[in-house]
Amino acid sequence: MLRRLFTAATLTLAVSAAWSQVALPPLHPATEAAFVKLTAHAGVKQAVDFLRADDERTLKDQIELTEIPAPPFKEMVRAQEYQKRLKALGLGDARIDAEGNVIAVRKGNGKGPVLVLSAHLDTVFPEGTDVKVKVKGNRYEAPGIYDDGRGLASLLSVLRALNQTGLKTVGDIIFVGTVGEEELGDLRGVKALFRDNKAIDGFISLDGLDIGRIVNQATGSRRFRIIYTGPGGHSFSAFGLPSATHALGRAIAKISEVRTVEQPKTTFTVGTLKGGTSVNAIAAEAELGLDMRSNSAVELKKLEDQIMALARDAADDENKRWDKKDVIKVEFRLVGDRPAGAGQLDSPMVQAARRAVATVGGEVKAITASSTDSNLPISLGIPAVTLGSGGVGGGSHGPGEWFSPINAWLGPQSTLLTVLSLVGVDGVTEPLLPVRAR
Template sequence: MEEFIQQKKGEMLELIEQLVNIDSGSYVKEGIDQIGSILKKQYEEMGFVVDVKNEKDFGNHLLIQHKNASDPKIILIAHMDTVFPKGTVAKRPFYIEGSRAYGPGVVDMKSSLVELLYAIKALNGDNPEICKNVQILLNGDEEIGSPSSRPLIEKHSEGKEYALVMEPARKDGSLVTSRRGGGRYKLIVKGKAAHSGIEPEKGRSAIEELAYKIIQLHNLTNHEKGISVNVGLIKGGSSVNTVSDSAVAQVDIRISEMEQADYLEKRMKEICSKTDVSGTKIKLEGEISRPLMEFNEQTESLLEIIKDVGKEIGIKVKDTSTGGGGDASFTSATGVATIDGMGPVGGNAHSENEYLEIDTLPERTLLLAKTIEKLSVE
């Protein structure tokens, strides 16, 4: 198996280059579906059945399993979308410099898609029976919160014993064993327009009201308890000499315990139940959209198995927690032992400096394949 993977390193890089050079931002449906078609063909050539879940507004999702699979106990999840808009590839396509590969989505997570594919290829050639124990879900909307794929993830996590999620490993190679929960909210303020020079007293500034609310919302942050509230986007007004009649804020919240969700929502509603600028009106929309990925006993047991596999192949497996959201939160919340960060090592995801550590590609592919093998005979 190890020899096969090492021999395929160049082939894997070629496929990564092909995938990276396809724009597949979350709203670039045609690009996501193109990637899906490429991967669908590869899996079907191995005797896997690919069920395409068609989506109107987002990229299609792929549900993949061996044609003779009956009750797979392992679910593997990866996403095909990136955060980059259409046209990004034309500006900065895939390239290699030294021991690193660069390009939009190269590590988050085009390389993970290839790692997963070749881990399955290695298993299919070495021990095809193992392949009957896996179900693979490739979704097209993870970077925007998995709005259409979440029900699919939750449905197919039911009855599984293990979930391996293919987000990239951290820069130091660590796997991810816990993630904070979070949600997105929108604060909409309506005021009354007036000329700021001629009759400002007749106006009711939506921007002023929003400013009060931003300060109050930010004061809910408590880093010691793992609570953060961040107004990341604001929009309002029509001209500099007009008292603004509308303003909107986009709010991101993160929590470290599920009990904090009810507390935060209650406090946000209290803050928005009254105005500081008379004559304005406020509307709060949103919800907690991602549950926590908790480090529990079953996750710890799964981590120990992966550590043992790592020792066998010469990789020291470490783990960490992260504040970012991901699909692992959904599998964890359904009660499935979940480990995230099973992809190759890289860094600077979501930026123009995103990179893959090329030499980690074959070793992480081997780690994934051997883990699947180990879990299938436990």
């Protein structure tokens, strides 16, 4: 079997989710049967071997794509290059949609599901960031080199393997480079993808490196600007008027005392502050930036309701302090909304990913939650997972981000096997991924 043909790197990671602390359900007989057939098929073996041989080319793609800046909301130059590369690999229908996503379809025989394989085009880094890759031995350093330069390159490698071997699938595979995955991009790319394409049956996001980590839970988040406003005035002559900055301080003090449940993990932070005009002025405006996250939509809603009430109380308290009524007002502006949700441990998506990792010699150490493009389909009840793309790295979202291609081919190999088992190989296996009711 293929699992004996590869030597995997040691896979170590923190066990951080509830799923990781319980015994995983056994693999379904249908999953095992599909992989027995796939791993015995000459074309599949050839494709898996090709991906190891393609490792150097994949790294070259990764470096070249990383060196094309893709700041938040300014991904177009990288998107155009990605579209060009997909077309060069035979997907002549590759297009850029209205939101900026790059989308291309590899058709199956028309009798199976529609599966999306995606990676995100954008980075967290602002315009003007130096993204030139610096090579230090077997270590490659640049902002975005693995988040998500590695995912984008791995996706292209999987497509090359399919082309090289001529494997025909039962279901369609939609290759996608999404925009807006990071920060205030607010998943705008994947939201547009599912808004405009109702026939998607499953979704895989390549984001991260470790093939031993499968994400099937969505850490939801809600982000707000909480803005206090008032008349303002001179600190001496207008003394006695309520202050927007004082109300802001009251709000932070109240919010800091909030207690959240440990499980499902639920968090909050006041990340930014701004306001006031001068040291000798009563502030007319002040605001804070609030981030709230949870692996549970219910707990996230409870936390939001609690903190919003405290923020209103802060305005009331500031008005009462100066015997005023409704002088200081508070406004809430939603600036980020990533839905929460959870997939099933025994879903075909998770089963296929687990078996694929085992086949290439790896071991799944965690089935966990994170905030990725998979949040959106998970929240809609559409099967979705986020998978690692292979290699090792660190410093994500920082200027010292780095990647080392140690056994990096294991990422594309496990991804390919996961995809093929889900969509089926014509004349070899039936799809494990069911077609959803339309």
